[in-house]
Amino acid sequence: MSTLSLPLHLMPLLMHIEPLLIPAELYQLGETVTVTVNNSEPLIHIKTMTKECSLAFNFVAADEHCASPTYQIWDQWLAPFSELAELQQKVAADPSLVLCGFPASDGCIDIWHHQGQARAVSCHHSGASEAQRAMLLVALALDYPLEDALVLARAHARSYQDHNQHAQGELIWPSKAKVFPRALTVNHPQIKQIGWLTDSQAVAPFAALDASQLDLYALVDSSDWIERVLQFGVNSAQLRINNPQVSDLENQIQSAVAAGESASAQVFINDYWSLAIKYHAYGVHLGQDDLDSAHLAAIQQAGLRLGISTHGYYEILRALEYQPSYITLGHIFTTSTNAMSSLPQGVSRLALYQKLIGDRVPTVAIGGITIERAAKVRRTGVTGVAVVSAITQAVDPAIAITELRNIVVPNF
Known part of the structure; x- marks a missing residue:
């Protein structure tokens, strides 16, 4: 069994989290997740069969009795915005830093750390913010790795907004390609306009097989x-x-x-x-x-x-x-x-x-x-x-x- 413990100030997320756990159990996507509310500290805590991690949104500071969070997630942005290349370098240098919904040309970008580098996905629009947060936490509690949790969160946020879905136990797990973001690689058609730095070489499609x-x-x-x-x-x-x-x-x-x-x-x-x-x-x-x-x-x-x-x-x-x-x-x-x-x-x-x-x-x-x-x-x-x-x-x-x-x- 996995556990997801929310701080008191994030209780409103429950209206999004609970309905997501229904299809997760129906589709047998992971261990059963128990959700609790903790009013003694500001961090989110997740424990699964393979990992324990803590999260904080937008620099919620832990008190002197709490360790720093595993992931510090930025998901609220006010102009003027930093240059994407600068943020790319910051994430590459800091494994705890996760950027969600950073405004970029023609959409938004989610960025995370991977083995000394920054990786990212891009999306034409960010979708519903509360739905995005809820799916991120649920996916992590289901033992998805961070990169997959971020992808699912963005897909769910878009799907939720596109279909004006509400927390009534009828949400469908994201599966349609059109709601998923694109991986930001050298082959992305807007890599230069977005400003993502890469020294790789774009490549044409590979030959088809039978x-x-x-x-x-x-x-x-x-x-x-x-x-x-x-x-x-x-x-x-x-x-x-x-x-x-x-x-x-x-x-x-x-x-x-x-x-x-x-x-x-x-x-x-x-x-x-x-x-x-x-x-x-x-x-x-x-x-x-x-x-x-x-x-x-x-x-x-x-x-x-x-x-x-x-x-x-x-x-x-x-x-x-x-x-x-x-x-x-x-x-x-x-x-x-x-x-x-x-x-x-x-x-x-x-x-x-x-x-x-x-x-x-x-x-x-x-x-x-x-x-x-x-x-x-x-x-x-x-x-x-x-x-x-x-x-x-x-x-x-x-x-x-x-x-x-x-x-x-x-x-x-």
């Missing part, structure tokens, strides 16, 4: 396994070798690319984009951190398809800005095949992510998906299902692949 061949997507750790799964009928696969120091890395990649070409299959190389370009791979797959270091323009210009990993709302919005060939959504269930810093998303969150994405880009669900779980994952509307141990640890991989294809491939 989405009909994406139903069953195998992740394996050797070129031998690539050859085996393609022989057993898999049409899309990824070579994921986590250790870049393996002596035969280049040979493995070359062999995997050749196997894909021989089978007319879609074989992606995880991480090693320069070698993927060198050996003319069908495609490359990158994690979120790789987007900052990989030469995306070189990948695009070489004609390679691009897949991007995502683990929640913000990362989905960020990936969409680059117009990749597909994105993965995960991890859906607990998995032991790859170290993960995020929480398992679950099928309910997966379904909402898929509704947000719609048909803009093919999607692949990944993480802990077994033969028994594949059907309910597929029913969320994702384009494909990615499996690892369900194949590589099966007694008979060929039979496992046949069973999986019977579940996830239409009319197989």
